[in-house]
Amino acid sequence: MKDFAFDWDSESDRILDNSAVTPGISEYKIKPNTESGPLFLLKNSTFRMPVHLFTPSDNGGRGFYLQCTSDENCKLCQEGVEVLHVVLVPAIALACKPADFEWVVLRVPQSEKPRSLMPQLMQAIRGKACSVIINRLTRISYRVRTEEISPDNLEAIESMVKEWMAIPEEDRRCMMYQIIQAYSDDEHGFDLNQMKRPRAR
Numbered sequence: 001m002k003d004f005a006f007d008w009d010s011e012s013d014r015i016l017d018n019s020a021v022t023p024g025i026s027e028y029k030i031k032p033n034t035e036s037g038p039l040f041l042l043k044n045s046t047f048r049m050p051v052h053l054f055t056p057s058d059n060g061g062r063g064f065y066l067q068c069t070s071d072e073n074c075k076l077c078q079e080g081v082e083v084l085h086v087v088l089v090p091a092i093a094l095a096c097k098p099a100d101f102e103w104v105v106l107r108v109p110q111s112e113k114p115r116s117l118m119p120q121l122m123q124a125i126r127g128k129a130c131s132v133i134i135n136r137l138t139r140i141s142y143r144v145r146t147e148e149i150s151p152d153n154l155e156a157i158e159s160m161v162k163e164w165m166a167i168p169e170e171d172r173r174c175m176m177y178q179i180i181q182a183y184s185d186d187e188h189g190f191d192l193n194q195m196k197r198p199r200a201r
C-alpha cells in the first residue's frame, strides 16, 4: 500500500498535486432506523477489497479494518484471522445547494441477501442516472429507493464525476481504503463476534 498524503492548498481550496479531489471525502454512516440523504453513486468506480477485522484485546472491543494483501506476507492470514470482503462505493451526497455537495464513501457488506444493501443498491442504480435514498431498517436490513436528480444539480454532479475519474484508479482505491481503515464497530453490518480469533500458538 503506497502512502497517500494530501498536499492541501488552503488558498485555492484544492489539493495541489491531485488537484481533482475534493478532500472532504469521508465515510458515510447510516444508523439503524434512519434514512440517508440523496446519494449519487459512482457505480463504475466501486472496489471490492479484502480486509481483516482486527480487534486488539486492549481496545475496548473496537477493531480496525486492515487490508489483506492476499499473499504469504499477510500476517493476519498467517494468524488465521478471517478474510472479509467489503465493497467501497464512492458517492456524492446531494444537498439543496451545489456548494453543499460532498464526496462520501459507503462501506457495503458483500451480502446477497434480499434485504441487504448491496443487491438493492445495484438494482436501484441500474439504468438512468438517479440518486438513492437508503433506509436502514435494522442493523443488517435496508430499503433503497431512487429519486430523480434535479436538472439544476446535474452539471455540478457531472463535473465532480469527471474530476473523480481523472484520479488514477490506484489512488482512488488508496483514498477510499484509508477512509475506512481506521474505524469499525458492529454498527455497520459486521459482527465482531463473527471474527475468528487468532489461533493460539
Ligand SMILES: [Zn+2]
Binding pocket: 052, 067, 068, 069, 070, 071, 074, 075, 076, 077, 078, 083
Ligand atoms: Zn490476509
